[in-house]
Amino acid sequence: AVERTLSIIKPDAVAKDVIGEIYSRFEKAGLKIVAARMAQLSREDAEGFYAVHKERPFFNDLVGFMISGPVMVQVLEGEDAIRKNREIMGATNPKEAAAGTLRHDYAESIDANAVHGSDAPETAKQEIEYFFKADDICSRS
Ligand code: CMP
Numbered sequence: 454a455v456e457r458t459l460s461i462i463k464p465d466a467v468a469k470d471v472i473g474e475i476y477s478r479f480e481k482a483g484l485k486i487v488a489a490r491m492a493q494l495s496r497e498d499a500e501g502f503y504a505v506h507k508e509r510p511f512f513n514d515l516v517g518f519m520i521s522g523p524v525m526v527q528v529l530e531g532e533d534a535i536r537k538n539r540e541i542m543g544a545t546n547p548k549e550a551a552a553g554t555l556r557h558d559y560a561e562s563i564d565a566n567a568v569h570g571s572d573a574p575e576t577a578k579q580e581i582e583y584f585f586k587a588d589d590i591c592s593r594s
Contacts, residue, residue: 455594456534457487458571459580464522465565466555467491472525475555475568478541484534488590489527494520502583511564518564526584530594535577538570
């Protein structure tokens, strides 16, 4: 089915000037960019976005990293978009990410891991709504 998923290009990848390369990977895989904006997240924004991880030991470092510079946030649309985006990203820990995945190619560490992508339809819906109003999304399916 055609799905939408939320993608974030994290501060490390924005700083490396690989937004274009990452967009190109999405587009070549049939994932269309249907909404996008750059943002400098506040601590509150990042804590709210990652609220499910609040009790995890890595939460403070994760939030600190996500506010260390601007991020690029986009909605990707396409057939099987959630799974496809996760395949393009590779494993959360870049040391475990397969060759040819974004995290293998651009990430340095489990925190500075280049990209975020929603993990399931319910979280995709919540995460998209966290960053975009319905009017901001230009469906192309
Ligand atoms: P992301 O997909 O953005 O979701 C939560 C983030 O927490 C994850 O990517 C990692 O960047 C970061 N993180 C740091 N340590 C861990 C860990 N041990 N397990 C999972 N995520 C972690």
